[in-house]
Amino acid sequence: MSELIQRVNKIANEIHFSGTVHVKNSEGVTTKSYGYSNRAERIKNHTNTRYGIASGCKIFTSIAICQLIEEGKVSFDTTLSQCLDFDFPYFDENITVHHLLTHTSGVPDYFDEDEMDDYEELWVSMPMYHIRSLKDFLPLFKDMKMKAEVGSSFSYNNAGYILLGLIVEKVSGYVFSEYVQKYIFQKAGMKDSGYFEMDDLPERTAFGYIEKPGGGWKTNIYSLPVKSASDGGAYVAARDMALFWDALTQDRLLSKDMTDQLLKPIVQVDDDIYYGYAGYMQVMENKTIKHILMGYDPGVNFRFVHYPDTSLTIVVCSNKSEGAYEILKKIEDILI
Numbered sequence: 001m002s003e004l005i006q007r008v009n010k011i012a013n014e015i016h017f018s019g020t021v022h023v024k025n026s027e028g029v030t031t032k033s034y035g036y037s038n039r040a041e042r043i044k045n046h047t048n049t050r051y052g053i054a055s056g057c058k059i060f061t062s063i064a065i066c067q068l069i070e071e072g073k074v075s076f077d078t079t080l081s082q083c084l085d086f087d088f089p090y091f092d093e094n095i096t097v098h099h100l101l102t103h104t105s106g107v108p109d110y111f112d113e114d115e116m117d118d119y120e121e122l123w124v125s126m127p128m129y130h131i132r133s134l135k136d137f138l139p140l141f142k143d144m145k146m147k148a149e150v151g152s153s154f155s156y157n158n159a160g161y162i163l164l165g166l167i168v169e170k171v172s173g174y175v176f177s178e179y180v181q182k183y184i185f186q187k188a189g190m191k192d193s194g195y196f197e198m199d200d201l202p203e204r205t206a207f208g209y210i211e212k213p214g215g216g217w218k219t220n221i222y223s224l225p226v227k228s229a230s231d232g233g234a235y236v237a238a239r240d241m242a243l244f245w246d247a248l249t250q251d252r253l254l255s256k257d258m259t260d261q262l263l264k265p266i267v268q269v270d271d272d273i274y275y276g277y278a279g280y281m282q283v284m285e286n287k288t289i290k291h292i293l294m295g296y297d298p299g300v301n302f303r304f305v306h307y308p309d310t311s312l313t314i315v316v317c318s319n320k321s322e323g324a325y326e327i328l329k330k331i332e333d334i335l336i
């Protein structure tokens with residue numbers, strides 16, 4: 001893959017990319033890191049550096065739910081009111097686990113991209129350092145009116161995945177992060193991944209950086225909830241995401257039937273883009289061409305694709321707000 005590395009190096013230098021790139025295909029595995037995990041101390045990113053991946057970890061929540069479904073503790077048709085005891089005065093009683101997983105529940109989102117341009121706006125009235133558990137998110141949306149009818153068209157929704165995380169906690173008896181650590185990360189061999197608190201990060205964890213309007217950089221510690229949650233924010237090493245996908249597709253996290261159900265397209269988002277229980281996928285002539293995971297937060301940029309036909313997996317983790325897509329697209333242009 002020497003030619004691939006040379007061409008990725010070129011684009012990485014052009015865009016001042018900071019992060020780690022991991023590529024796995026029939027020719028082998030390549031991992032390359034760029035930039036700094038700590039700019040002030042000039043500590044470089046390495047292959048085992050841990051990065052926040054924002055919404056890229058919604059798939060962990062989906063798998064946790066599917067595991068509990070296989071145990072008979074909940075079902076895709078279980079309603080929100082059957083699972084949780086919290087008061088949602090305006091929520092439709094017909095909202096199901098299926099609706100929440102597929103972003104078709106119509107519940108109001110605590111970060112509505114139609115109304116807010118900047119994620120940092122959320123923490124003016126509710127300081128981010130108060131958000132340390134899933135229930136801490138509830139005041140941000142539980143008393144709001146429905147955004148759309150249940151079962152309506154796809155509308156990306158973070159609050160729905162907070163509710164799914166609360167369901168995991170209710171029916172499993174575990175704190176959500178502890179459940180995922182035990183039943184997903186450990187099973188998949190993801191030794192460098194976890195749900196961490198931003199004011200207590202472990203070693204080898206990259207700070208997320210936001211470019212300031214006047215030049216220079218600041219960390220994202222005042223831009224995100226202090227602890228990652230069931231809608232996003234887990235920290236992973238790039239190679240851990242490849243290990244995770246191997247564990248998933250080799251049926252080590254779920255049964256084969258449930259894995260197939262998790263990975264199938266369900267809701268059409270765009271012409272050839274669908275959403276299932278496990279993120280986005282490109283579908284052409286009723287065949288899944290590639291699976292897509294992505295995540296964006298201030299100071300966080302993550303992209304992942306897997307091509308089932310060729311077993312090509314590309315993981316790009318960045319500790320800046322931009323750059324992951326550009327690197328991913330260049331690798332796709334070279335290898336596809």
